[in-house]
Amino acid sequence: MLYFPLWKKIWIIGLCVLGILFALPNLATQEMRDSIPDWLPRDSVNLGLDLRGGAHLLVEVQVGEVEADRMEALRADVRQALIDADVRRFTGLRAAEDHVSVRITNADDMARALEALRALAQPVTGLLGTGLPGMAAGSDLEVTDSGDQTLRIGLTEPAIAAMNERTMAQSLEIVRRRIDESGTREPTIQRQGEDRILVQVPGIGSAEELLGLIGRTAKLTFHAVKGIGAEAQNPGPGEMVLNDATSAEPLLLERRAILTGDQLVDSQLGFHPDTGLPVVNFRFDSGGARIFGNYTAANVGQLFAIVLDNEVITAPRIQSPILGGSGFIEGNFTVESATELSILLRSGALPASIKVLEQRTVGPDLGADSIAKGEVATALAFAAVIGFMLLVYRIFGVFACVALVVNVALIMGVLSAIGATLTLPGIAGIVLTIGMAVDANVLIFERIREELRRSKGVSRAIEKGYSEAFSAIIDANITTLIAAVILFAIGSGPVKGFAVTLGIGIVTSVFTAVLLTRLMISMWLERARPKTLQVERFRLVPDETHLHFMKMRRACFGVSVAGVVVSLGLLVAMGLNFGIDFRGGTMIEFRTAQEADLGAIRSEVSGLGIGDVQVQSFGTERDVLVRVEAQGADGDERMAVADAVGDRLTEVFEGGEVRRVEVVGPKVSGELLEAGILAIVLAVTAVLVYIWLRFEWQFGVGAVIALVHDVALTIGVFALVGIEFNLSIIAALLAIVGYSLNDTVVVYDRVRENLRKYKKMDLAQLLDLSVNETLSRTLMTSLTTLVALVAMFLLGPQVIQGFTFAMIWGIVIGTYSSIFVAAALLLSLKIKRDWTEEDPQKAGVQFGSAEG
Template identity: 50%
Template sequence: MLRFPPWKLTLVTLIAVLGFIYTAPNFFSKESLSGLPGWVPQSQLVLGLDLQGGSYLLLEVETDVLYKERLETLRTDVRNTLRQIDDPRVRFRVRQTSEGVTVALNDPADRERSIAALEELASFVDTNLFGGLPEKDIVINPEGEDAITVAFSEAARTSMAQSAVSQSIEIVRRRIDELGTTEPTIQRQGENRIVLEVPGLDDPQRLKELLGQTAKLSFHLVDRSMTAAQAQATRVPAGSQILPLANTDPPQGVLIERRAMLSGENLVDAKASFDQQTNEPIVTFRLDTSGANRFGDVTTKNVGSPFAIVLDDVVLSAPVIREPILGGSGQISGGFSVKEANDLAILLRAGALPAPLTILEERTVGPGLGADSVAAGEIAAIIGFTAVVLYMGLAYGLFGWFANVALITNVMLIGAVLSVLGATLTLPGIAGVVLTIGMAVDANVLIFERIREEVKAGKIPLVAIENGYNRALGTILDANITTFIAAAILFQLGAGPVRGFAVTLGIGILTSVFTAFTLTRMFVALWYKSRRPSALTV
């Protein structure tokens, strides 16, 4: 029968009240909320790029560069593996091509032994989502009688690309979070592209500078066998290379050993600071235990020798090791400005990108355009809300006004859920709210029309109301479940504005079922209990 036990009445009322409480912070400024006690809800709606302005970038991960780097590592592994073959030793030459590594053997009789040794380099990679057998990451093929080619398999290349994009997304997120912006949207698009939306960012150029650097940090010993100028005039020694020195005019180079004595992978923390003697901006860093031990060993053995701090193939500085650097802490100087030191610290803390990022598309949305969008969305919502309220009140009388109160509660619940979850509200999201307003009363229309039919059939008010709600419930659930499935698919497969629409629509469907069925039924039950009408007019 049409009964609401006290516990259900309390629960429904509590949910409605909480909806109003958690929506309330959106009607106040952040300054006003900051002065309130910590236990007071202060979460507000996060406005998307199209509402508060900001930057949009379409990035491409340069997987070809990553593949080239992996080929260089493979060439080194091939050379070291073949050098370990003894009794008798294998004589060979290694050449790297765009597709793989070619080994030319002096003696064709060494081919089988070499292939057997190189097979040990292979490992398995699994790119099959359906439980297929894993594939080897390298392919070894004989080329004639005295040559072998070693290349990465297609499965390995696919795995490299997927891993690089996933890792890039995480590192981009870390770098953006360091800027202090709110709720950036970072999504994968296609095989090797990333869509980045940063609402509220007023310095898009700084964003591009942060993302444009790979931030691969390494420490190298300086080759003191000759100067960089002598190496350029004659020949660069094997195992060394010349890299430019940062902030020098005219440009200068530094001859360093290719082999890094330490990489940025051992970096734990980095902070911008000031040198206590010169007061110039510097970056202090701290290494993990493994990195600290290795750094201490290298600096102990090379006291008096210069070492280069290299970031993205540019030497930031090349100080002389005056004494062993123990404890895993150090500093990087290089004529930085305060902003450059801060940005370098951000890059080092976030980690190195596996491959460079190329900006394919850039859009900037001004806050003025966002304000216009908000105003247009507010007008649309007000018009739609007013039209629905007037129609329900005129068409269904008191029951229609019950539905209107439920509709207001529904909108408050949507705002509360979005605020608590920290979901981003976009312009399509506002469209989803407006659509929800229209859909929210659809369930009430079904219920009220069913009650009318019961009244016309001669049923008493209590039975008419009970049958109206019970018999309309199945239709309401069918309609909302199918719409919710569509919203879920849009959220899963869509991107950007489509997902914003799907979020508000999905949340609106859940709150609509609660307010349109449960809340209005509670209102009707309380009204019937207090009035006990002998006749019913809907």
């Protein structure tokens, strides 16, 4: 097993070198990366908004508006179709949001009317409206008789699905164009669900600025003006009244547009030739130029209105024919607003309006602070774990540390290669991986130590140690990976980033522990050929401990049950301090120039009359968090609250700065809470099934009970201390699920192994033996992970201290449950004893005299 053919050595070393090459650009400056040859990797990991500042928006595209517009157009088509079919007697022709209805007065005309209206239908391309080419999905219209000679015309399900897909695809493309036109680098634009778009843009000043760039429909139309002021009092059919944005005078316009913005081919910032004020220059395509030229030639001296999103931005008088197909739009523009409008027009109109569900803004200074603190915490955690491994495991510690360095490089290399975004929870995931990465090595080293105690030769002991530890390593890491996968599938934003780094870290940790360290040990053995070997320098627990854990099980069960009951009582009596993720509202992080006066800040914000206000210190004596209850269902209203609070604080407290703004609507917060609960339930269920399949049902039930115990106690502590319970805490709970399972599965794997060895040993003694044999590994892994997490808790950014606190507490509780609860549950559940592969030499061996 320790022999490596040349091809396998090349494969392992080559994979490590490749990962390091992909990771190296993260250590280089932008100028250095630009000078890297094209044949070498040059992409670095994208930093999330919480690390470099920027704006985040989650918007909902109002796809229903497109269907309503389609019904308005269909209404005219229905009228014309009935007239063409010589159906003259009909009434009640009206368009609703999702259908058009008409009543045929003469029953004899019903057959002709049905035939004429069904002829309006067109085939829907794509399988069931999904847009797959070459597949027919039926007709787009459905005509039904609603009784009383009333016909109902509406879109079919495939047509609605196809229309929504087109609307979302067009919206995504237009949002992308608008952001690209602004020159912003590395934006994230993703579709979420059926009708939502996530937009994250680093370096932009605020979410409000981002919304101004993408949020307007930018539907530009040109209309004939038929009257001004008093002449606009009574619009007739085919007319509408809009107010002039400059003079506020009402204008009577012809509803039918002369031209639309769809016929624009370019728009740019310009300046008025006479006044020098900013204007927007535009140019039509050939068809639009011809229409515009003909209209202006025929209407010299008349007014025409330029309408943007149902607002008249200007209504100039035609001085002479405009034959070149170009002109300019003037209004009360600044350079910034004219530039923004030109971008909107150039990128095209959104097919439907958008509604803001969630917005977040992180200032660049806060991002820089987060990077600095994250780097310090990660470096300290890394150094502490490496120092600990070197101190404990001698030469094997050196191998483990080399593997740990390569492991982190592989994580960064994979993140760079796939274009992932690194967030603060992602950094926490790397720190957690650093702590857990040594677990597989500890498992292997402890098994090697056990084999050496059995007087096996050095090579044989190492070979046996790897083979015996492999099953526990795979089972422990797969259960953690299950939690990471579920977290990625259901999580959102930064939580998904944590799941990505944790999942990648699990895979790379197994690779470096099982293959890389084995290769290094193999090469060392070939050269050193040691006759004897001592794996560890010192031990946390003595060899051959004989602690009787099963005798303590009733006391431990009593303590655990009492702890769970108290936790549930605290949860009911005190509740959780739900963060903005789960209850909606507005949160602002504000830094004052001097020590913050919480009372004065609360008084100023409460004076705005915006509902319940909470103010608390956050980190240093200059940092405060201001929370305001959710304001209505309208995203603009919630954003206005955030702006009002920020403006008041910066105005009253001179020298202060708004470092972070988060606005979450009640719809999103409710969905996030449901998704979080679902993620935990799914993770526990998936783990139950996996352990049931790999072991027996008693093991699965025991593991799940231990998990519920760990999660319940963690939630109870959060209810007691009042730390904010937000989306990252759900990630922490799932990480605790994975970690606790890691510990439990290692114990269960040894129980399964001993059940095969000692068929006649008393079950309580066998369970004591199994826990004692794994005790050193359990404490070693917990200690190294705690070293990493404590460094992150003490020195890391304030915004993830709740996350790291949950992880620290969860690891303490998980270690307790794996030693005192999980194995004892197997005794109560009476696991079966008819395992195969009995070792006859060890049958009937009693605990205390077993070889292990």
